[in-house]
Amino acid sequence: MAFTRREFTRLLAGTAAACSIPHLAASRALAQTSTVTETAGGKRVGYCVVGLGRISADHFMPGVRASARSRVTALVSGHPDKARKLAAQYGLPDSSVYTYETYDRIRDNPEVDAVYIGLPNSMHAEYSIRAAEAGKHVLCEKPMSTSVADAREMIAASAKAGKKLMIAYRVQLEPTNLRAIELIRSGALGSVQAIESANGFNISKGEWRLNKKLAGGGPLLDVGIYSLNATRYLTGEEPQHISAYSSVIDHDGRFDEVEENISWTMKFPSGIVASCNSTYGGDMDGYYRVHGSKGVLQLLPAFIYEGEHLTGHLYEGDQHLDEAAKEKDPAHFTRMADHFSTCVIEGKTPRSPGEEGLRDMSWIAEIYKSAGLSL
Ligand code: NAD
Numbered sequence: 001m002a003f004t005r006r007e008f009t010r011l012l013a014g015t016a017a018a019c020s021i022p023h024l025a026a027s028r029a030l031a032q033t034s035t036v037t038e039t040a041g042g043k044r045v046g047y048c049v050v051g052l053g054r055i056s057a058d059h060f061m062p063g064v065r066a067s068a069r070s071r072v073t074a075l076v077s078g079h080p081d082k083a084r085k086l087a088a089q090y091g092l093p094d095s096s097v098y099t100y101e102t103y104d105r106i107r108d109n110p111e112v113d114a115v116y117i118g119l120p121n122s123m124h125a126e127y128s129i130r131a132a133e134a135g136k137h138v139l140c141e142k143p144m145s146t147s148v149a150d151a152r153e154m155i156a157a158s159a160k161a162g163k164k165l166m167i168a169y170r171v172q173l174e175p176t177n178l179r180a181i182e183l184i185r186s187g188a189l190g191s192v193q194a195i196e197s198a199n200g201f202n203i204s205k206g207e208w209r210l211n212k213k214l215a216g217g218g219p220l221l222d223v224g225i226y227s228l229n230a231t232r233y234l235t236g237e238e239p240q241h242i243s244a245y246s247s248v249i250d251h252d253g254r255f256d257e258v259e260e261n262i263s264w265t266m267k268f269p270s271g272i273v274a275s276c277n278s279t280y281g282g283d284m285d286g287y288y289r290v291h292g293s294k295g296v297l298q299l300l301p302a303f304i305y306e307g308e309h310l311t312g313h314l315y316e317g318d319q320h321l322d323e324a325a326k327e328k329d330p331a332h333f334t335r336m337a338d339h340f341s342t343c344v345i346e347g348k349t350p351r352s353p354g355e356e357g358l359r360d361m362s363w364i365a366e367i368y369k370s371a372g373l374s375l
Contacts, residue, residue: 046073063333144357146216190294218258224278
């Protein structure tokens with residue numbers, strides 16, 4: 001699918017128009033109403049964690065526990081036993097444990113500065129918007145939403161409340177991914193010609209990820225989004241032409257509602273072509289490879305919670321690259337929470353604000369359209 005100049009401008013215009021508003025409003029409001037708590041160790045942003053599944057309980061909360069500028073101050077869950085257990089572990093009183101029905105009462109809890117949304121994809125918009133309406137900043141998991149319209153509403157709600165909105169693209173802050181960007185931007189790789197990327201896993205039956213209503217789509221929204229986002233941060237460009245295919249190979253009942261496989265190519269304005277694959281039908285290492293005129297680099301793995309590994313070869317000087325991340329999970333989450341907390345405390349724009357999530361949602365909609373699917 002090729003975008004005419006007018007279509008391309010329209011796609012980005014929606015984004016750009018929304019872009020300037022929330023940051024201005026957020027910094028204005030911050031001066032008036034910041035509730036960030038001054039503790040003995042300095043200012044810390046209090047997070048209400050919404051949804052206590054794997055990403056929240058096993059990664060985000062332990063990450064926050066290790067952080068200097070963030071703390072967990074409230075929980076939202078539909079499972080009282082799980083919530084009580086986690087509340088005890090994090091030293092939270094019963095009054096800071098909410099259900100989905102009592103969620104809006106976080107408005108009255110001064111210990112809650114921000115919410116972290118770790119819910120199934122289709123619930124991100126509602127719970128982000130309700131948080132903004134309760135006067136709280138929002139750190140929302142990827143994918144931002146399950147429609148472009150919802151993404152726009154989330155940005156508008158945070159802007160109206162004068163609060164910040166960040167999408168949890170943790171690898172945009174991860175050192176080996178940043179090193180790959182630096183090698184490209186510095187010219188060490190020469191002119192980039194092509195990028196390959198993949199990310200996928202063999203999904204089990206019964207996962208909410210296979211339910212279109214909850215997930216919004218299949219592997220593209222869940223894990224393919226890492227490849228899509230990487231091609232955008234590696235090139236620093238937005239795609240101009242998109243062509244995609246999807247398929248179901250395993251007719252075993254898992255893929256009645258969402259795609260099993262999705263493959264797409266994107267041509268960027270400079271001429272770089274990116275080829276990406278994502279699946280729920282088999283294990284694909286989350287990786288990317290970037291081919292330049294003066295060298296090649298690969299990040300394998302590129303997107304998981306620890307152990308990112310950059311290898312490559314710069315032809316000038318016959319230089320071999322071999323740089324592995326040494327930090328352990330939940331370091332990505334500590335860094336991400338502290339980045340967002342710093343933005344809240346200092347009135348700065350997060351690295352991946354709502355507009356960044358909206359851009360991915362717009363391209364996901366185009367990839368699905370090209371593959372004959374809908375978001
Ligand atoms: P999960 O299934 O482990 O947790 C989901 C939580 O939502 C559970 O606590 C569940 O009880 C709750 N929930 C509330 N209403 C529900 C409903 N109607 N159906 C199912 N669950 C419901 O999922 P997860 O792997 O933690 O994923 C949560 C979000 O985090 C997703 O949007 C996912 O894309 C994102 N995620 C991000 C990363 C990352 O590295 N940034 C990694 C994994 C997941």
